Structures are given as structure tokens and as C-alpha cells.
Amino acid sequence: MTTTGTDDFVTAEHMTEIAQEVWESFLSLTLLPHPLGAEAPALTGPTMTGCVHVSGEWQGSVFLECTAELAAAAAEAMFAADPGTLSPDEVSDALGELTNMIGGNIKSLLPAPSRLSVPSVAQGEGYTVRIPGASLVDRVVLVCAPGPLLISVWKV
Amino acid sequence: MKILIVDDSKAMRMIVARTLRQAGFGDHTLLEACDGRQGLQAVAEHAPDLVLSDWNMPEVSGIEFLRALRERGDDVRFGFVTSESTDAMRETAREAGALFLIGKPFTADTFTDMLGSVLV
Numbered sequence: 001m002t003t004t005g006t007d008d009f010v011t012a013e014h015m016t017e018i019a020q021e022v023w024e025s026f027l028s029l030t031l032l033p034h035p036l037g038a039e040a041p042a043l044t045g046p047t048m049t050g051c052v053h054v055s056g057e058w059q060g061s062v063f064l065e066c067t068a069e070l071a072a073a074a075a076e077a078m079f080a081a082d083p084g085t086l087s088p089d090e091v092s093d094a095l096g097e098l099t100n101m102i103g104g105n106i107k108s109l110l111p112a113p114s115r116l117s118v119p120s121v122a123q124g125e126g127y128t129v130r131i132p133g134a135s136l137v138d139r140v141v142l143v144c145a146p147g148p149l150l151i152s153v154w155k156v
Numbered sequence: 157m158k159i160l161i162v163d164d165s166k167a168m169r170m171i172v173a174r175t176l177r178q179a180g181f182g183d184h185t186l187l188e189a190c191d192g193r194q195g196l197q198a199v200a201e202h203a204p205d206l207v208l209s210d211w212n213m214p215e216v217s218g219i220e221f222l223r224a225l226r227e228r229g230d231d232v233r234f235g236f237v238t239s240e241s242t243d244a245m246r247e248t249a250r251e252a253g254a255l256f257l258i259g260k261p262f263t264a265d266t267f268t269d270m271l272g273s274v275l276v
Contacts, residue, residue: 016207021261022260022261025262025263026171026261059234073169078167078170078171079167079170079173080170090166090167093165093166093167094165094167095255096165097167097168099260100165100239101213101239101260102239103239104212104238104239104240104260105239105240105259105260107239107240108240108241108242108247112242112244113244116212116240117212118212118213118214
């Protein structure tokens with residue numbers, strides 16, 4: 001997917017470094033760039049999406065999208081829980097917090113002053129999340145067992 | 157000593173508690189609240205020695221929580237643990253009465269450095 005925004009404050013390199021730092025620090029897991037990069041296939045099956053909105057001098061959103069399986073694995077790492085023992089709410093909580101951390105660090109690169117929303121988390125299959133009027137700033141596809149993590153920044 | 161951890165994320169409250177233990181502060185009593193409103197109640201009820209609060213929370217945010225404490229004359233030691241750590245936010249936190257602001261992600265060493273002089 002090509003970027004259509006004109007925002008130079010946040011780059012794919014920024015997004016990758018921030019996500020890797022969060023994943024390593026809190027999950028002790030390694031995130032690597034997907035070998036297919038922007039050509040990586042779309043997510044299929046049960047999916048989860050975390051989102052935070054930035055408002056103020058800069059307006060837009062940060063999305064984290066992954067399979068439900070990766071969200072559960074990340075949550076189990078955060079909670080130090082055995083596989084399959086967390087509730088759906090706990091998995092949503094963990095993905096929301098990961099979105100908050102990555103979104104908050106991305107926000108620090110953006111023009112100030114601005115505010116960060118609390119995170120929202122959606123889950124299901126075959127859905128699309130859109131921000132009306134927003135254009136894509138950049139998108140990275142990273143991979144961590146058991147699946148890919150898509151991070152995108154959209155500007156309104 | 158009592159440390160009150162305030163964050164709307166249960167996962168993050170667990171991580172903060174775990175990091176406190178890793179940093180050598182595991183002998184302290186750890187209390188939790190899920191937003192600034194609960195935090196105000198918890199401070200009134202338990203009189204903690206230190207509050208570690210997220211900034212971005214529903215109901216009552218971390219900065220609103222701190223300002224409400226100071227307005228009612230409560231000078232409890234207070235620090236932020238937040239995903240946003242710009243210079244402007246650090247200044248806002250300092251002006252409101254926070255002793256420090258720890259950015260997420262953080263390590264046990266960060267906690268040792270920031271809290272070591274506070275929890276003596």
C-alpha cells in the first residue's frame with residue numbers, strides 16, 4: 001500500500017522502532033519487519049484492532065491490527081499468564097494498552113499541543129475500520145509469532 | 157510503605173507492580189485504582205506514601221487527579237507513568253506537583269533511578 005499523506009513527522013522507521021521497543025520491553029518478544037513488507041497479505045480470520053486518536057495541533061489516528069491469536073499471545077506475555085487462560089476483556093485490555101503506548105510515543109513526534117484519546121479495541125472477522133476524511137501517513141507490517149502486526153498512522 | 161498504582165489498564169497495573177518488584181521495591185504494600193476518581197478515594201482511604209499514575213484515563217485523568225489532590229491540600233508524593241513523555245508534559249506535570257514522569261515503555265532500572273531517592 002502506498003502512502004497518500006504528506007506528513008513527515010512520522011516515518012515507517014519511527015513506527016517500527018517504537019513498536020519494537022514496546023514489544024521487547026514489555027513482552028520480551030521480538031518484532032521484525034515482514035519479509036513481504038507492504039505486500040504482506042491482509043489479515044484473515046479472527047482479527048483485533050486497537051486505535052487511539054490524536055487531536056489538537058495534529059489530528060489523526062494510530063491503528064494496531066493483528067490476528068486474535070497474536071493479540072492473545074501478547075496479552076499472555078503482558079499478564080505472565082498461561083496460554084488460553086485470559087478472558088476476552090483481558091486480551092482487549094492488553095491490546096488497548098499496547099496501542100496506547102505505541103500511539104503515545106508516535107504522538108510525541110507530532111506537532112504539539114495535542115491530546116491522545118483512551119484506546120478503543122474492536123474484534124471480529126472481515127471488518128474494516130475507517131476514519132472519514134483521513135489519509136494514510138504510513139503503514140508498517142511487522143511479524144512476531146504467531147502472526148503479523150500492522151501499524152498505521154492516519155491524518156485527518 | 158504504601159504505593160498506589162493508578163491506571164485504567166489492568167495489564168499495565170500488573171506490569172508496574174512487577175517492575176516495582178524487579179526494581180527492589182517488592183517489600184512495599186501495593187494498592188491499585190483504575191482511574192483518577194478511584195485514585196482520589198484510595199488516597200483518602202489508605203494514605204499511600206507514593207502515587208504512580210497514568211496520565212490518559214477515562215473519568216478523571218492523571219493530571220486532573222493530581223490537581224484535585226493538591227487542591228484539597230494533599231501533598232502525597234506523586235509520579236506519572238505514561239506513554240507520552242514530551243518536554244511540555246513533563247513541565248505540566250512538574251507545575252502540578254509531580255516529582256517525576258516515567259515514559260512507557262520503561263525498565264526496572266528506570267524505576268530504580270526515579271524512585272530510589274523518593275522511597276527512602
